[in-house]
Structures are given as structure tokens and as C-alpha cells.
Amino acid sequence: MAKATIYHNPRCGKSRNTLKILEEKGVESNIIEYLKTPPSFEELKTIIGKLNIKPEELLRKGETVYKEKYKGKNLSDDEWIKVMVDNPILIERPIVVAGSRAVLGRPPENVLDLV
Template sequence: MIKVLHNNSCSKSRAILEHLDENNVPFEIIDIIANPLTEAELKVVLKKLQKTAFEIIRKNDALFKNNFAQQERTDEEWLQILLENPSLMERPILIKGEVAMIGRPIENVKFFMD
């Protein structure tokens, strides 16, 4: 089963859920806004993505641009920023076993559907 880290206000995240549903792919939704990840959970996701916290921050987001864009931070500080501001996280993130990916573009999701 695919786990989808989801933000319902994100059209791309909603589109992935629709795509999975239309293709009868079983999935579990984890709403990262209503139920933010713990530090341990986020670290596991980052390891599966093989990315740093900074690499999964939405750099075009107004919150990032207004509050963080010109700042140098450590990996741990970026991790804390994501924990405090889950809306800054790239989404959707799909997790299947020990592998994860950012679910954009939608064509890349086919990897998880097999």
C-alpha cells in the first residue's frame, strides 16, 4: 500500500489521490496539516527520499519567501522549520516500503503503482 503525505489545499496533492483512486491503487492518506509528522517520522521520510529537509521545502511558497528565503540554516534548523510549518513541505510525498518520492509530475507516480 502506498502512503500519501497530503495537504488538501494543494491541487497537485489532490490530483495524485484522484489518479491513484482511478487506477484502483490502494493508498493511505496522511494529512500533514491536520496531523503533522513528528520529528522521528520526518527523519524517516527524508531518509527514504534521500533528501535533506531544505531540499523538500517549497521555495516558491510565500511563507518561505517572506520568512526564510535569505537565511542560512543548519539541516537541523530546516528540519525544525518544517516541523513547525508543515505547509512548507513539498507534496504530495508517496511512500512505498523503504522508498519515497515527491509525487510530481504525475507521470512519475507510475513507479509506485507497479
């Protein structure tokens, strides 16, 4: 893999470990701290497509904002994406994108599928 983009939270151990694996494999990474620079609706929709999952599967359901505002709601895919764009803390991390493929670094070794 020539270059990857990692949607990263430096406070998250899984995110740090995923980045470490990329570095150990010599993969040049564009690091996006998604809590500071959240993806746009279209970017997140594209990422979810590359992950080949439903938007709701990318939600961090243990977060307070999810429990208080969204738990039990039946929203459309686009509505869930909008929720994550508006509340980036709800986006599961880390996400590594390389070309037309993406993986969720849970566990961090998932990134090996891209290298």
C-alpha cells in the first residue's frame, strides 16, 4: 500500500496501535484527527461504502450522546450519517482508507488486510 488515510483519535489506544502498525509496515499515512476535522456527509458516506457496512454499524453506541438522543431510534442510512457528521464522537475509530478499500481498526490488526 502506497499511502493510507487514518481517521484517528490520539486518545484511543486502538487508534494509536493501528497507526503504529501502519508505521511499522512503512505505510505513509495522512492522519486526520476526526474529532477536530470531522468528515463531511459525502466523505463519510464514501468511507462507509468502502467499509461495506451499514452506517448504523459505525456508531459508538456506548457514548452518552447516543444513549440520550439516538438509542432505540430507527433512522435511515442518510440520517445516521448526518448524526455522525453532527456528532463525530459517535464515529467508531480508527478507520483506515487506502484507495477503494477501508477497514475499521478494531482490532488494530485489521489494517493488515490493506498492506
